Amino acid sequence: MRKFIGVVGLVAAIVPFGGHAGTLAVETSIRPAAKTTGGGAVTRVQMSTSNIGFDRWIDGFRARAAQQGIRASTLDAAFRGVRYNTDVIAKDRNQSEFTKEIWDYLDSAASDTRIKNGKAALRKHRRVLDRIEAHYGVEKEVVVAIWGLESAYGERRGDIPLIEAVSTLAFDGRRGSFFEAQLIAALQILQNGDVAPRNMTGSWAGAMGHTQFIPTSYLSFAVDFTGDGKRDIWSDDPTDALASTAAYLAKSGWRKGMPWGVEVTLPRGFDYTLASRKIQKMPGDWGAAGVKAAGGGNVPDYGSASILLPAGSQGAAFMIFKNFSAIERYNAADAYVIGVGHLSDRIGGAGPIKAGWPRGYTPLSFTQKQEMQRLLTRKGFDTDGDDGIIGPNTINAIRAFQKAAGATPDGYPSEGLMTLLKRR
Numbered sequence: 001m002r003k004f005i006g007v008v009g010l011v012a013a014i015v016p017f018g019g020h021a022g023t024l025a026v027e028t029s030i031r032p033a034a035k036t037t038g039g040g041a042v043t044r045v046q047m048s049t050s051n052i053g054f055d056r057w058i059d060g061f062r063a064r065a066a067q068q069g070i071r072a073s074t075l076d077a078a079f080r081g082v083r084y085n086t087d088v089i090a091k092d093r094n095q096s097e098f099t100k101e102i103w104d105y106l107d108s109a110a111s112d113t114r115i116k117n118g119k120a121a122l123r124k125h126r127r128v129l130d131r132i133e134a135h136y137g138v139e140k141e142v143v144v145a146i147w148g149l150e151s152a153y154g155e156r157r158g159d160i161p162l163i164e165a166v167s168t169l170a171f172d173g174r175r176g177s178f179f180e181a182q183l184i185a186a187l188q189i190l191q192n193g194d195v196a197p198r199n200m201t202g203s204w205a206g207a208m209g210h211t212q213f214i215p216t217s218y219l220s221f222a223v224d225f226t227g228d229g230k231r232d233i234w235s236d237d238p239t240d241a242l243a244s245t246a247a248y249l250a251k252s253g254w255r256k257g258m259p260w261g262v263e264v265t266l267p268r269g270f271d272y273t274l275a276s277r278k279i280q281k282m283p284g285d286w287g288a289a290g291v292k293a294a295g296g297g298n299v300p301d302y303g304s305a306s307i308l309l310p311a312g313s314q315g316a317a318f319m320i321f322k323n324f325s326a327i328e329r330y331n332a333a334d335a336y337v338i339g340v341g342h343l344s345d346r347i348g349g350a351g352p353i354k355a356g357w358p359r360g361y362t363p364l365s366f367t368q369k370q371e372m373q374r375l376l377t378r379k380g381f382d383t384d385g386d387d388g389i390i391g392p393n394t395i396n397a398i399r400a401f402q403k404a405a406g407a408t409p410d411g412y413p414s415e416g417l418m419t420l421l422k423r424r
Contacts, residue, residue: 051084057171058082061180068184074191078163085168088160091204092169102310102335103357109149109339110346118144118347121153128239132225136246137256143246145344146330147238150212154238157210158203162186166206166215182206185215194222194230201234209233210241221248245330252329253322258302260327260341261320263294263353272313272410273399277392280304286319294354310334312412316355364413372413375421376401 062075108114122129122144129140144153151157166186170179186206190197202208206215213222213233222231225243233241267290281289283305287298291307294316299305305319318338327337342353364372366388373386373394381397381404395411402409405420 054084054168054171058167061167061170061183064180065184065187069191070184070187071191074187078187078190078197079167080197082161082164082167084171085160085164088165088168088204089172092172092174101357101361101363102315102338103359105335106339106342106353109335110343110352114148114152114343115346117153118148118343121147122347125238125242128225129242132243132246133256135225136243136250136254138246138249138254139256139344139348141344141348142249142254142260142327142340143242144347145340146211146245146327147242148343148347149336149339150207151210154210154236157201157234158207158212159201160204161197162200162202162206162208162215163197165202165204169206179206182215185219189215189218194232195234199234210238211245213241213244217248218244221251223247248330249326252326254326255303255323258321258323260323260337260344261308261318262299262302263355264291264299264307264317264319265294265355266291266307266317272309272408273403275307275309275317275410277306277308280306283319291317291319308334308338309410309412310338311357311361312410312414313408314358314361314410314412316353316357362415364415364418368418369413372418372421373397375418379421379424 058079062072065075066072122140125144126140129143132138132143133140147153163183163186166179166183170176170183172179186200189195190200200208203212207213208215208218210233218231218233222233222240222244224231224240226232226237226239231240231244233244264286270290281304283299283301286305286307291299293299299319302321305321308318308320308324309315310318324337324341327340330340331337346352369388369390370386373383373388376383376394376397377386379401381401382393383397384393390413394413398413398417399409399411401421402411402417405424407417407420
């Protein structure tokens with residue numbers, strides 16, 4: 001499980017993990033990816049190679065690991081056969097910068113296949129899922145939806161040796177401190193006896209098991225729900241992984257009976273500056289201001305809520321509640337949270353999103369987003385850098401500029417916005 005920055009105009013990746021779908025229709029895992037540099041296809045490279053610098057790094061790491069309680073026997077077993085994995089570095093350097101808009105992402109996240117397979121997984125594992133829901137107070141449909149997005153219901157768990165992947169990334173140094181912490185955590189997992197080194201596999205970035213926990217999250221949230229003395233998220237039996245996901249959400253503040261969000265319609269003349277996570281009102285107050293459920297009527301009182309516009313003023317609008325933030329702890333991309341929430345709704349029998357999307361819209365490229373940020377800052381609307389990531393600072397700057405220019409202040413980074421920026 002990885003954290004990513006939420007964006008408007010989603011940067012996302014479809015990440016297939018190898019494996020065979022068996023009786024289920026084939027589908028891929030899907031998760032938003034972090035910002036990348038450069039584009040183009042991933043270069044095919046040798047999988048693992050000898051690297052003197054890497055070997056020396058391991059020697060130095062052994063001392064640091066020992067200081068944190070990792071035994072020599074654990075290190076010896078874990079690093080047996082481990083080599084510098086150039087394919088992992090290639091994937092890290094070429095994380096998809098495929099610009100996938102929110103509607104395209106949701107088309108995949110809640111595809112007919114993923115919904116069908118989710119319902120089948122729910123039926124197959126209903127008995128254990130009912131027990132998990134009763135114990136942790138997290139609806140089984142949400143747990144299954146995360147399972148579906150993270151590993152296509154267990155069919156794409158990843159088969160890369162985790163110690164090799166994480167140690168390669170720790171040595172590489174670009175995010176060395178983060179991955180060294182993951183490596184220490186992975187060694188603690190091995191030392192605890194939850195899994196053997198040969199069975200500790202996952203994605204190239206160190207995410208493991210049915211619901212793709214990174215090692216530090218595993219140590220914090222994984223549970224032994226089967227009672228066999230091991231927190232086994234890797235085996236074909238998904239019980240511990242699903243229970244661990246429910247435990248994670250419960251500790252992140254999940255409230256049973258509350259939705260993640262509700263699709264709404266906005267009144268004519270709506271003040272788009274109110275569509276902010278910082279602005280929360282009770283559903284009744286939003287209703288008094290003309291915000292209604294997409295199916296008609298007022299949204300029930302599920303607690304304080306904000307309005308989210310993932311595609312600006314031209315797409316669907318959602319009233320989001322505290323459970324949105326709980327899913328966000330699992331993965332911080334807005335689109336991922338909406339994907340989990342909407343897929344869970346569909347698995348539970350709800351219909352598709354009612355509003356249309358601006359599907360004719362051409363997304364801004366990474367370099368265009370950087371140019372947009374530079375133009376905004378130059379005009380006095382500071383974006384706090386030009387990293388090409390459309391986060392809260394950039395959205396606020398866009399809104400401030402739009403308001404000053406007499407445009408709809410929806411914070412959406414469109415080609416129309418770029419045209420307006422260049423004209424003024």
